[in-house]
Amino acid sequence: MQEKVNLLFIYIIIEINMFVWYYYCVNKEGEHMRNLNPETITNIVKESVIKINYELEDSLVSLIRKAKQNETNNIASSILDDIIENQEIAKKGSIPLCQDTGLVVVFMEIGREVYVDGDIYDAINEGVRLGYSEGYLRKSVVNHPFNRVNTKDNTPAIIHTKIVPGDKIKLKIASKGGGSENMSNVTMLTPTEGIEGVKKLVLDTIFNAGGKPCPPIIVGVGIGGNLEKSALLAKEAILRELDDESEDQTIKQLEQDLYKEINDLGVGPMGVGGNTTCLAVKINYFPMHIASLPVAINIQCHSSRHTEVIV
Ligand code: SF4
Numbered sequence: 152m153q154e155k156v157n158l159l160f161i162y163i164i165i166e167i168n169m170f171v172w173y174y175y176c177v178n179k180e181g182e183h184m185r186n187l188n189p190e191t192i193t194n195i196v197k198e199s200v201i202k203i204n205y206e207l208e209d210s211l212v213s214l215i216r217k218a219k220q221n222e223t224n225n226i227a228s229s230i231l232d233d234i235i236e237n238q239e240i241a242k243k244g245s246i247p248l249c250q251d252t253g254l255v256v257v258f259m260e261i262g263r264e265v266y267v268d269g270d271i272y273d274a275i276n277e278g279v280r281l282g283y284s285e286g287y288l289r290k291s292v293v294n295h296p297f298n299r300v301n302t303k304d305n306t307p308a309i310i311h312t313k314i315v316p317g318d319k320i321k322l323k324i325a326s327k328g329g330g331s332e333n334m335s336n337v338t339m340l341t342p343t344e345g346i347e348g349v350k351k352l353v354l355d356t357i358f359n360a361g362g363k364p365c366p367p368i369i370v371g372v373g374i375g376g377n378l379e380k381s382a383l384l385a386k387e388a389i390l391r392e393l394d395d396e397s398e399d400q401t402i403k404q405l406e407q408d409l410y411k412e413i414n415d416l417g418v419g420p421m422g423v424g425g426n427t428t429c430l431a432v433k434i435n436y437f438p439m440h441i442a443s444l445p446v447a448i449n450i451q452c453h454s455s456r457h458t459e460v461i462v
Contacts (some may be wrong), residue, residue, distance in 0.1 A: 187266065200286065205245050224424050255324065275310055291329065323390050370432045
């Protein structure tokens, strides 16, 4: 009998401890975790993909206008006029800026103190699905390299995720056109090729691309990391603010030099010649292996469609 009482006593103690532990954990975490409904993410993505496909950001339009004032080639100048008029018509009429409404790329930063009550990747893809349907945007994604059957809703999006401090989620959302993406390049240079090797690679890539990426372009360059990291750096670079500058003095100088040298190539708007080949050059870098100098060049056409939302 005494044995049974002891066992019961131990059992009750264990239960009380578990209850206290559970109560402490749930409430302690609950106090700090911010709950977010996945529908909030879906709505943000839906509205963003529609808006960016209808409207270019003001800072980009200003750069195109400025380029037009400095353009000395008449045909190039008239193409820049067309681009300016095209974005005005698209904005006024709520119609896509281009027939290619792009593949959606999302850079997501998730705060450690936010909890999404559902699958955040599904939420993003649902936003793409709804946005491309309700916004009458062309569905440009196929399901297989060789079968090439259209997925009919522009999904899946390409999603990159970073965990960061805080209780917010930052979404950088882009619609990336295929024509400019196809002219991009990743090359593993050797360290001895150095800055001159990087310059040569960027200039050769832009010159060989000619009018195919629909210039005037924004050039994103990723230097360092490894093969895939350099490509991500280049992609993130084309999403930077147009008027920002690298904090690293060597990289900032390289951005300025390449901007001038790319425009001196004479490719011009849509490849017709002239002095407006690129509107900006953005370079991001990362530490790398002693034996490597990876360089990626991601080309963004003049229809640079992206936005950033923090929720
Ligand atoms: S590269 Fe850009 S402007 Fe050219 S067709 Fe594609 S999305 Fe349109």
